[in-house]
Amino acid sequence: MTALFSPYIGLMKTLIKAWNLDSKPIQITLVSASIGFGIAGVLASMNRSGMLPTGAFGYVEGTAVAAAIISGVLTLGVLAYMELLAGQAQEEKIQTVEQRVREHPEKPQLAWDLARVKLESYLDRNLSQVQSIYWLTLVVMLCGFGFVSYGLYQVSESAEKLPVSVVASASGVLISFIGGSFLVIYRSILAQSKGYVSVLERINAVGMAVQVIATIPESDLELKNKGKAALAEQLLKLYAEPSTSKKANKTKKKP
Incomplete structure (x- = not known):
């Protein structure tokens, strides 16, 4: 609800x-x-x-x-x-993180933070587009409903105005159909937002893994190297899964 x-x-x-x-x-x-x-x-x-x-x-x-x-x-x-204010605040946040990355290039965590902040800005922009399309669709459909209501009102007032009512009602139905077509765009942008969220979850997971590895003391160098190797292996598997699944789907579709 x-x-x-x-x-x-x-x-x-x-x-x-x-x-x-x-x-x-x-x-x-x-x-x-x-x-x-x-x-x-x-x-x-x-x-x-x-x-x-x-x-x-x-x-x-x-x-x-x-x-x-x-x-x-x-x-x-x-x-x-x-x-506009929200966009400016997001840009300032990105510039701050970029400055930190330039000052400390040896810290991989900052690079992940920069990627996360940029992806969050893309996601916010995407959600803003979704909201704009929603309100545009709502306004267009309300206009269509208004035309239909006007046509019904005219024919209820006088039967002689039937042609005008038919034209108004047909226009309202057409406008509502145009508004409904915007929902297709709405759905595609929502799917894109879902992809952004999925990538953002991966970036956060990688960032947490990097932080955990960074807490390992330098005295235990062997354990730290094993952790880095395991993280690299998991990253390769993680980003290889989508392409593998796509190839599998294409193979299944072939007769």
Whole structure:
């Protein structure tokens, strides 16, 4: 159940982090966006309940849509700014580790740390793309649902508007189909993220093994050399397994 709402929880966490930065421009932007969404919701409710004069229908509807769009743009701006800050922090982290590697080239653990940090940055970027595709798919499908709802509403109001309703509903179905096609890209990027996680686990395992070998005292040189040889052998087996399994799968597929 939590996985179903994880994109929305992640969005709320990002907005809360933005608020906690104690930056007045960001806080003013978030407050303005909240007020805009509130105004749009109130106007839409009043419009549906018939509390407004008949002649004000178009103006109120346009104002509600404009307020919602402006609020959405402000929210997207804050999210983009937070994404920029996260990217800058990741770049600084990579540069710090690279500097340590240049200063201490004799320490293999630092090289593994650098590989791990870079892979984590790739994974974060990949997950960011996944979230972007998810929200794009959601928006497109909501637009398609809106077109279908509009078509049904028009035909319920007047049977003479049946052609318009058919066109609107067909457009909504087509837009929803386009949104569904984005899910194919979503699935492929998720598979790529899974591969990154697998490689990251291997790098962490190797890093821990290097740390264990480094704790062996220099006086016991034979044991240390045996540990290094065993680690090298395991690495060769580890990275030879994927290619071996691929060859085996190809052999099985051949008639």
